[in-house]
Amino acid sequence: MDEAKSEILQGTLDLMVLKTLHALGPLHGYGIARRIEQISGQVLLLNQGTIYASLVRLLQKGWISAAWGTSENNRKAKFYSITMRGQKQLREETENWERIAGVMARVLQL
């Protein structure tokens, strides 16, 4: 049960990271975490470090890419950006998610 729950959460987090990168363009871990915190508060991120497991997962699947760069404050940071395949995945996942959310909403309203 525990594992299943965390898997949903992981999936959700991954999707949010993809969406963030899609919306804001190349971004470092701090920026992504900040953005997700702004939107969801502490619901998804226990702490900002959690974001990195998600980033590694997405990198391994080839949906995002990473490169060292310089931040707006002239600090060395690793920037992540969404790949073509990531875009495609995001589209599919979004549709999927909306469909499920719609169904769930209807079911739960019964």
Next chain:
Amino acid sequence: MWERLRTWGSRLWSWGRMRRLERDFAEELESHAAMLVEENIARGLSPEQARRQAFLQLGSMAQLREAYREQRGLPLLERVAQDLRYALRMFRKSPGFTVFAGAALALGIGATSAVFNIANAVLLRPLPYRDPSRLVMLWQDDTAYGFPRNNVSPWAFEQWRKRNQVFAGMAALTHDSFNLVGGGDPEYLHADTVTPNFFSVLGVGPALGRTFRADDGRPGAPLTTVLSYGLWVRRFGAQPQVMGQELLLNGAKYTVAGVMPRGFQFLDPEVDLWVPAQWTSAFIEDRKSDHFLTVVARLGPGITERRAGVAMALLGKQLATDDMSDLTAVVVPMREQVAGDMRPSLLVLLGAVALLLLIACANLANLLLARGSARHGEMAVRQALGASRRRVFEQMLVESLLLSCAGGAAGLGLAVWATSFLGQLIPPGVSNAGVPAVNAPLLAFAIVVSLATGVLFGILPAWRGSQIELVASLKQGGGRSGASAGGKRLRSVLVVSEVALAMVLLTGAALMIRSFEKLYRQDPGFRAQHVLTLQTRLQRPKYESMARRSEFYREVLQRVETLPGVVAAGYSTYLPLADAGGGSLVTVENRPTDPKHLLIANVRVVSPDYFRTVGMTLRRGRLLDKRDGPDSPQVAVINESMARTYWPGEDPVGRRFKRGFLQTKAPWYTVVGVVADMRQGGMEIPIRPEAYFTFEQADFFAPDALAVRTTGDPLAITEQVRRQIWAVDREEPVAAVMPLQEMVERSVAPARLQTGLLGGFAAMALLLAALGIYAVLSFTVAQRTQEIGVRLALGAQPAHVLGTVMAQGLKLYLLGVALGLAAALILSQLMAHLLFGVSAADPLSYASVILLMAAVTLLACYVPARRAVRFGPMAALRYE
């Protein structure tokens, strides 16, 4: 799917560069933290506070790194590495168990791999010809004559070659021999006379020069020869200049056309050179009933061996004439021809090693189960600390696999070592290159068997080990008392199957030993001790006339007989055990011939003293002697089989027979004596009717084997005999010098090796099964020490307690023997045709195996039972 692959690829890649990646990640976290600090300072916190806050926001660095690692690398691999380290630690802690298990596995896997290596070479490895699966041998079906696979007559070969529509090529060969003179001692060479297409049918090209062209086979064409690699190296120092040179073979000049590659051979590894057959049509027409050709053919495209067989049977019917033997060709795949009689014995040996391996597995499973009960506490604690059942299962399986792989590695070494002497099991036709000790199939086999073994014996204990009732186990305080009734039953089942399997193996070995005993101890019809044998083959042109040959024999025999230490000397066409062939059609006077059952007898041309030399026994009449000269009445001596078969219930002495049909122009020979049967082709090959003629009266075969009976070591007079032969003819090579006893040993060598191997495997099986019973009983006794103590304290008789414990072991034995007996009775049928003079249900073999197992079992039961009683009530009660 792709994502998963990519993920794993990435994990694997990262695992290799873990160090660098971790540094990279640490740097990334550092930069993230710095940004948080800046943010916090901007919010108005002191640098100190900002820093602390930042780390809280980011989370524990150690945890993050661990999580990152988990995702990045290969957790499974790391877990396995951990398990391996743990397993190694366990093995170090119990070296006795480890060494025993490793040795049992090494023996089991080693024996299996070694036998596999031989079987692979004989039964599976492709023969060294192009597309060898398309090669077949053709034999003439002369079942009516008693030769279901007869050599082919030139006439039949010619008919088949011209009229068949199923073969892409058909070649014939016949064995020949040449005396090579000039450039060193005269040498006796084995040769094959082959049709010019022989090499192209096999699809093997020369290493040097060329093979034969159709033109080489035209009668009257210049004589050419192709050398074997061995002869080229031995006689000509591997010099390419030998090409085009002329060799003097049997007094005729042959031009060397080519040299075959190293290791090339066809059926007979001893062939030194090949010469093309130059047969005229008259020659072929003349030889309708002379069967001396070996025929090999290549199947045409798309033709199966079965279809070729049907087509050749049909062709045989068309060609059939009333007086001729059957012209049907028997089609035999090359592989079957070459593997010959080894196939069943190899399969039996493979079966035996498989059984041995199974017993070793059962034994180890048993030991691991016992250890499992002892490690109950450990497993319970591990699970209580959060290890999942799967994790415990995995860890125990890794232990077994590590054990089996170590055993497999040692076994592979054993197999490589054993291949050198197991190579004797390879029939000569397979390859003279021998078996490479290490080859890819052997490695693959050893690896697969090791892994399979590890899983086989490991899975049960691992499963049981992981199914632990946590609370109950922990309450018991761990230790030795955790074994459940289920575990005990499982172990008993294992022991019973061990006993049953060992029983099967022992029975097989007992049958083979009894069979070998009969084979070796039989009366072969000759006395092999103190007899020297050698070969002289008289060159054709020089010794064309019978008078000239007879002169040679007389002179050589007279010179050799007078040597000191020589008892007798005799010439023969075939020595004992040398050949079962040399058969000839015979017609018995006053006996109607039945065309369905023509009479065949081995025809031997000998010198009169040959009988005394090899130690044959006269049963009736007289032997050949000096009276039987070229001009005296023509006489023959026959063996008992011939007397029995052709003159049933009569006295053959004084009766007459001739070679060939009644109308054949051949002289009648009068039987003057009957000798005891003598083994002709091998110790296990059935004896055929045989007739002996003196060389003074028979010109059809020229004797070439000389036997010399001596008073001392036969080899000691070799040089003197050779000198006497050279004194008669300096150009006569002396070959194949060997004591007759060695021929006997060689004849039984494969049977001896097989018997020895099977016996060895059975002994190991017996030992393992006994250890199995011993282990189970020891364990039970240890479990029941307290109970036994109480009983003894309450006044039970030690003898009674001893009996109770032993009865438990004997029950396992009886069950195992009953099952094993049933299996052995069925399985031994499979080896029935490997046995000589012993039935597959031989009661003596079975009885001795049952007794042997009973004795060993009693011992294996007695030792632990005795320990239980000796313990004494007080010690037993305190034991805990």
